[in-house]
Amino acid sequence: MSQGIWPAVLGRFDWTALPFVRAWDNPTASEIIGAGAASMVIIGAVVAIVLITWLGKWKYLWSEWLTSLDHKKIGIMYVVLALVMLARALIEAVLMRMQQGAAVNSPGFISPDHFSQLFTTHGTIMIFFMAMPFLTGIINYVTPLQIGARDVAFPLLNSVSLWLTGGAAGLMMASLVIGRFSTGGWSGYPPYTELAFSPDVGPDYWIWALTLGSVGSTLTGLNFAVTIFKMRAPGMHLMRMTLFVWTALCTSIMMIFAMPPLTVATALLALDRYLGFHFFTNDLGGNMMNYANLFWLFGHPEVYILVLPPFGVYSEVVSTFSSKELYGYTSLAIATMAIAVLSFTVWLHHFFTMGQSADINAVFGIATMTIAVPTGVKLYDWIWTMFRGRVRFTVPMLYSLAFMMTFVIGGATGIMLAMPPLDFLVHNTVFLVAHFHNVIIPGVLYGLLAGYHYWFPKAFGFRLNEKWGRIAFGCWVVGFYLAFMPLYVLGAAGMARRTQEVFEPAFRPWLYIAGFGALVLLAALAALFVQLWVSIREREANRVTAGDPWDGRGLEWSISAPPPEYNYAVIPQIRGRDPFYAGKRKDECYAPPAHYHDITMPKNSMTGPVIGILGAATAFGLVWHIWWLVILGVLAIVGTVIARSFARDVHRIIPAAEVAWTDMTWLRTVADATPIPRQLETSSANQGLAEIAT
Amino acid sequence: MSTNEVRHPGLNLGATDEVTHEQAESAVFGFWVFLMSDAVIFALLFATYGVMLHGTAGGPTPAAVYKIGSAFIETMILLTSSFTFGMASIAMKHETGYGRLLAWMVVTLALGFAFLGMELHDFATMIGNGDYPTRSGFLSAFFALVPLHGLHVFFGSLWLIVMMVQVLVFGLDARVKINILRLGLFWHFLDIVWIVIFSVVYLQGLIA
Numbered sequence: 098m099s100q101g102i103w104p105a106v107l108g109r110f111d112w113t114a115l116p117f118v119r120a121w122d123n124p125t126a127s128e129i130i131g132a133g134a135a136s137m138v139i140i141g142a143v144v145a146i147v148l149i150t151w152l153g154k155w156k157y158l159w160s161e162w163l164t165s166l167d168h169k170k171i172g173i174m175y176v177v178l179a180l181v182m183l184a185r186a187l188i189e190a191v192l193m194r195m196q197q198g199a200a201v202n203s204p205g206f207i208s209p210d211h212f213s214q215l216f217t218t219h220g221t222i223m224i225f226f227m228a229m230p231f232l233t234g235i236i237n238y239v240t241p242l243q244i245g246a247r248d249v250a251f252p253l254l255n256s257v258s259l260w261l262t263g264g265a266a267g268l269m270m271a272s273l274v275i276g277r278f279s280t281g282g283w284s285g286y287p288p289y290t291e292l293a294f295s296p297d298v299g300p301d302y303w304i305w306a307l308t309l310g311s312v313g314s315t316l317t318g319l320n321f322a323v324t325i326f327k328m329r330a331p332g333m334h335l336m337r338m339t340l341f342v343w344t345a346l347c348t349s350i351m352m353i354f355a356m357p358p359l360t361v362a363t364a365l366l367a368l369d370r371y372l373g374f375h376f377f378t379n380d381l382g383g384n385m386m387n388y389a390n391l392f393w394l395f396g397h398p399e400v401y402i403l404v405l406p407p408f409g410v411y412s413e414v415v416s417t418f419s420s421k422e423l424y425g426y427t428s429l430a431i432a433t434m435a436i437a438v439l440s441f442t443v444w445l446h447h448f449f450t451m452g453q454s455a456d457i458n459a460v461f462g463i464a465t466m467t468i469a470v471p472t473g474v475k476l477y478d479w480i481w482t483m484f485r486g487r488v489r490f491t492v493p494m495l496y497s498l499a500f501m502m503t504f505v506i507g508g509a510t511g512i513m514l515a516m517p518p519l520d521f522l523v524h525n526t527v528f529l530v531a532h533f534h535n536v537i538i539p540g541v542l543y544g545l546l547a548g549y550h551y552w553f554p555k556a557f558g559f560r561l562n563e564k565w566g567r568i569a570f571g572c573w574v575v576g577f578y579l580a581f582m583p584l585y586v587l588g589a590a591g592m593a594r595r596t597q598e599v600f601e602p603a604f605r606p607w608l609y610i611a612g613f614g615a616l617v618l619l620a621a622l623a624a625l626f627v628q629l630w631v632s633i634r635e636r637e638a639n640r641v642t643a644g645d646p647w648d649g650r651g652l653e654w655s656i657s658a659p660p661p662e663y664n665y666a667v668i669p670q671i672r673g674r675d676p677f678y679a680g681k682r683k684d685e686c687y688a689p690p691a692h693y694h695d696i697t698m699p700k701n702s703m704t705g706p707v708i709g710i711l712g713a714a715t716a717f718g719l720v721w722h723i724w725w726l727v728i729l730g731v732l733a734i735v736g737t738v739i740a741r742s743f744a745r746d747v748h749r750i751i752p753a754a755e756v757a758w759t760d761m762t763w764l765r766t767v768a769d770a771t772p773i774p775r776q777l778e779t780s781s782a783n784q785g786l787a788e789i790a791t
Numbered sequence: 792m793s794t795n796e797v798r799h800p801g802l803n804l805g806a807t808d809e810v811t812h813e814q815a816e817s818a819v820f821g822f823w824v825f826l827m828s829d830a831v832i833f834a835l836l837f838a839t840y841g842v843m844l845h846g847t848a849g850g851p852t853p854a855a856v857y858k859i860g861s862a863f864i865e866t867m868i869l870l871t872s873s874f875t876f877g878m879a880s881i882a883m884k885h886e887t888g889y890g891r892l893l894a895w896m897v898v899t900l901a902l903g904f905a906f907l908g909m910e911l912h913d914f915a916t917m918i919g920n921g922d923y924p925t926r927s928g929f930l931s932a933f934f935a936l937v938p939l940h941g942l943h944v945f946f947g948s949l950w951l952i953v954m955m956v957q958v959l960v961f962g963l964d965a966r967v968k969i970n971i972l973r974l975g976l977f978w979h980f981l982d983i984v985w986i987v988i989f990s991v992v993y994l995q996g997l998i999a
Contacts (some may be wrong), residue, residue: 250817319824327817353824357831365839365935374924374931375846376839382846382928387839394835739953742970745961 108722109298114276126206130192135274164701166252167662168237171259173556175234176549178266179227180625185270186222187622189215194580194615198608200598212597213280214299218269220283221303224399225310226266228537231545232406233262233317236345239552240321242653242660243339245330245669250323252699253741254316260709261313265306267713268720272302276720279303282595284392285366287377287385292370298720300370304363305716311359311395318352321345330652332671336430339651340423343430344409347437348402354441355398362391371719389451393444401440403537405433407544408475411497414547415479417647418494419486420775422675425478432471432478439468449520458517465515469508476501489775491647492566496547499574500539507535510585528588531581538577546573546625554646554785558658559636563779565628572621579614583607641785642763643770646778648787650678655686657763658785663696663751666760682789687767693757700749704741708734799823801976802880804968811965815972822973826980829943833984836936837991846928853929853996856922858913862993865909866985869944872902873982880975883968889958896955899978903948910941933992940988943981950974 112118120132149155162170192207193215199205207215241249249255272278279299281290285307290300325346329338338346366388368374375383416423423429445453445461479501488494510532514520523529546569554560587607592599599608632639644658652669653660655677667690673679680686715730717723772788795805798816800823805812844853879895882888914934924934954974957967 250821315828319821319828322824323817323821327820353828354831357828358835361832361835361839368924368931368935372924374935375848375928376843376931376935378928380848381926382843382848382850382931384842384846384928387842391835391839735949742953743957743960745964745966 105725106723108718108724110275110721110723114298116274125208127208127211130207131211131273138270138273160701163706164256164703166248166256166699166702166705168241168249168252168255169556169660169662169664171255172234172236172238174259175230175237175262178263179229179231179234179545182222182226182230182266182269184622186219186227187619189219189222191615191619193219194608194612196597197599198605198612201602201605201608202598202600204598207597209597210280213282213595214278216595217279217282217299217303218272221279221306222269223537224283224403225307226262226269228403228541228545229310229314230262230266232348232403232541233258233314235410235545235548235552236317236321236348236406238556239548239653240324240342240345241328242555242656242664243342243651244325244328244333245652245665245671246324246328247663247665247668247696248699249320250328251320253702253704253747254320256702256705257708258313258316258320260705261309261316261712264709264713264716265309265313268302268306268309268716271717272299272306276302284396285363286392287366287369287388288379288383290366290370291378292373293378300366301720304367304370305719308360308363308367309712309716311356311363314352315356315360318349318356321349322353325349330665330668330671334671336427337671337674337676339409340412340426340429340433341406341409341651343433344405344412347433348405351398351402351405351437351440355395355402357395358391359395359399362388362395365391367719386451389448390444393447394441396447397444398440400537401436404540404544405436407500407541407548408433410493410544410548410551411479411500413651414493414497414551415482417551417649418489418491418497419483420489420648421482421486423478424481424484425474426674428474429478432474435471436468439464439471443468446515446520449517450524455517462515462517466512469512472508476505487775489778491550491779492561492563492570493547493551495567495570496543496550496573499570500543500547503539503543503574503577504536507532507539510535523588525594526588527584527592527594530594531584531588534577534581534584538573538581543573546570551647552653554639554641555644555653555658555660557636558642559632559639560641560646560779560783562628562632562635562639565624565631569621569624569628572617572624576614576617576619576621579617580611581614583611583614587611638781639783641783643767643785644763645677645681645787646783646785648678648775648778650675652677655680657766661756661759663698663756666690666693666756681787687764689761689764693753693760695753696751696756697748698751700747702741702744702747704737707737711737802884802972804884804972807884807886808965808968811968814965815969818969819972819976822976826976829980830984833936833939833987836932836939837987840932840936840992843928843932846932848927848929850927850930851920851922853992856917856920856930856933857993857996858916859993859997861909861913862989865906865913866989868902868906868909869982869985872899872906873979875899875902876975876978880971883963883971886963889962893955893958896951896958900948900951900955903944903951907941907944907948910937910944914938937988937992940981940984943977943984947974947978947981950977 116128116131116135120128149158162174165171193212196205196207196212237255241247276298279285279290279295279302281295281300281303285300285303288294325342365376369376369378375381377383377385377388412423412429443461443465445457446465449458514529514532550561550566587604592604641658644656645654656665669676677686711730711734715727715734718726718730767786770784770786771782772786773782774788777783797803798805798812799819801819803812804815875895875898879892879899882892882895922930924931951974954967954971961967
């Protein structure tokens with residue numbers, strides 16, 4: 098295929114790009130696993146297509162979901178994407194642990210090159226296509242509800258962001274089936290990722306997936322910053338916002354400032370690789386340290402972009418399930434802002450060992466330790482919130498408790514790593530791997546899962562199964578400790594991270610424990626999916642249509658579950674913090690308003706899906722040097738944007754009568770529901786109406 | 792709410808069109824936020840340029856490759872185009888007839904094209920002299936920073952054309968007005984970025 102017209106049509110594709118062909122030519126375990134993964138992607142896609150066709154749901158899917166501009170549906174689609182990607186990246190993690198367990202003084206069953214792809218995709222997916230979409234989804238779903246808005250400031254842009262992220266995730270999946278992924282780690286350091294050392298398509302897949310994703314995240318940040326600043330209901334002052342909205346605001350602002358450095362880093366690396374520029378090359382004036390600075394200028398704020406919204410979730414959950422006002426609201430808001438600002442001052446601690454003077458390292462080390470102060474404030478605030486509260490140990494609360502205890506350990510090892518002399522000893526070992534999993538798993542994943550359990554009844558109108566929730570929780574916690582505590586030991590003993598083969602027999606028992614822990618984590622994910630399945634099957638018994646299953650505090654609990662498309666039949670007037678909690682205690686809620694008005698909502702648009710698909714196609718063309726596709730893709734994207742700017746019929750009006758009917762129907766459901774005390778909230782008696790204890 | 796209340800930085804429409812003025816609040820604020828994010832990109836490219844300035848790898852130095860004369864003329868052209876866009880915005884705000892608005896937009900577009908033409912000629916001259924981006928880290932940084940600004944001017948010009956067509960098709964409806972406000976911000980933003988390019992890249996190049 099190297100002659101004739103094919104290079105012009107297919108770029109640098111050839112048959113060995115297909116893992117099936119590679120496995121046929123060279124049937125080792127490693128290649129067969131690669132081919133198996135590719136088959137899973139293809140089978141998964143085919144099954145999904147067949148199932149949707151068989152159920153006749155294409156039109157429903159297209160018009161109710163894919164083209165929807167409703168922030169709630171966009172939020173749910175983000176979370177679905179995150180769970181799919183979580184499954185893939187977790188399986189990759191298990192494969193790596195199995196390999197390391199098997200590879201003590203033996204080559205194991207995964208080749209070094211394949212192993213490098215695994216840790217690269219695992220990191221890339223977990224950060225950009227699991228954590229980011231998951232938290233963006235929850236921010237999407239919850240923020241407009243909590244500030245009393247009907248939608249975000251730019252609904253169409255929201256859909257475009259979703260589809261850019263989706264297109265980028267699609268590119269990640271395509272790399273399993275066509276070609277290979279980068280072996281340069283999730284941070285993609287040059288000069289290794291330069292053409293001279295990685296001439297294959299791998300780094301290009303990485304570059305373009307991240308570029309699409311980072312543009313999507315920048316636009317999300319913009320959208321939510323404007324939404325929170327400009328769309329709050331009357332009376333919702335900044336200091337009356339829920340803590341979750343505060344964290345969403347800080348994360349949005351950080352996305353606006355921190356995603357561009359990533360875009361610049363990947364774009365400059367692309368210029369090096371595609372046009373022979375010399376930004377990060379070894380020779381001709383290139384400077385790879387500039388990449389390290391650019392990447393971590395994004396990379397460190399990113400850590401707090403990830404962790405702040407879960408902190409917001411914990412604030413909501415701890416307060417709700419302790420039936421107490423959040424302790425130290427003002428200090429929590431200030432601490433959130435302080436973390437957001439400080440997070441831009443510490444990026445250099447990611448490369449203490451890369452040649453700065455000791456003084457510079459000291460400055461950044463101290464700045465890093467400083468962040469522990471506002472974080473500590475937060476932890477104490479949550480503990481004080483629980484103090485003398487009536488704490489209910491529901492699944493979200495269990496995650497919050499596990500977080501508080503586990504995160505402190507991760508924080509402590511973080512302080513250790515913040516000291517440059519100590520960092521010199523354990524940098525690039527699995528001690529570091531243990532540390533960042535120790536903060537990200539409890540800090541981000543537990544928080545997002547707590548949010549998922551907490552708001553699921555709001556989004557779908559029924560509670561998640563409690564028993565399977567607890568099983569999943571147990572597995573996530575036990576699995577975490579088993580999988581990562583041994584890595585502290587191994588790291589302190591000097592085991593390098595990203596090692597495909599191990600030559601120290603003493604490491605074996607620890608590697609086995611870690612491997613077992615990884616399997617427990619896989620069981621946790623399986624339990625989560627079983628829970629979803631069981632909950633959907635038993636949904637009729639667990640309906641909470643009245644909308645307030647947890648005796649909630651924020652505005653989002655004051656409306657039906659699931660909420661109508663326009664969220665609020667009448668925009669609420671806010672008179673204090675925790676408006677719904679106070680309102681229902683003064684009998685001010687569940688009363689029909691004097692008048693209903695027509696509501697204007699954005700019409701569905703196919704602009705988002707079109708731009709996402711064209712973006713992914715363009716990126717694919719760039720990866721494979723299929724230039725006609727790149728040119729067509731770019732022109733089509735510009736054309737789509739221009740065409741959309743001529744659309745004038747972009748709104749539809751929901752008549753007041755329809756709004757009134759929907760609202761009255763829901764109010765009748767509320768009137769028929771039995772208020773329940775908190776002891777019964779995890780039973781079928783919970784119809785979403787809280788008994789007001791006096 | 793008084794009609795003259797300032798709802799966003801920049802030209803406000805309160806005095807002449809209260810309805811659009813209200814809608815413009817978050818629409819224009821959102822665009823300011825976008826510009827802030829774009830400014831971060833330029834800031835990082837300036838920083839990169841500063842880092843790479845000495846990475847000439849034995850190749851040409853700034854003083855050897857820049858033509859300050861044409862850079863100065865480009866600066867004048869772009870500054871003038873900012874002024875003419877300002878006149879277009881005022882014509883839009885006071886609705887003094889589509890003719891006047893479109894005329895100022897055409898002048899702005901012509902100046903934009905003149906700028907792009909001169910800039911492309913500069914680049915062609917540099918490349919003709921062997922000053923390729925692949926020659927050194929310094930030239931790589933130059934060719935990432937300055938043409939990115941040019942690309943912005945190109946898309947700004949395209950946007951100008953689209954807005955002129957929309958004025959003819961839709962008249963001055965709220966969305967057209969808001970988009971002209973945004974385009975105005977974009978155009979002035981590019982002017983500011985260019986002033987920094989002129990100072991940091993071209994003038995500094997003279998010193999070296």
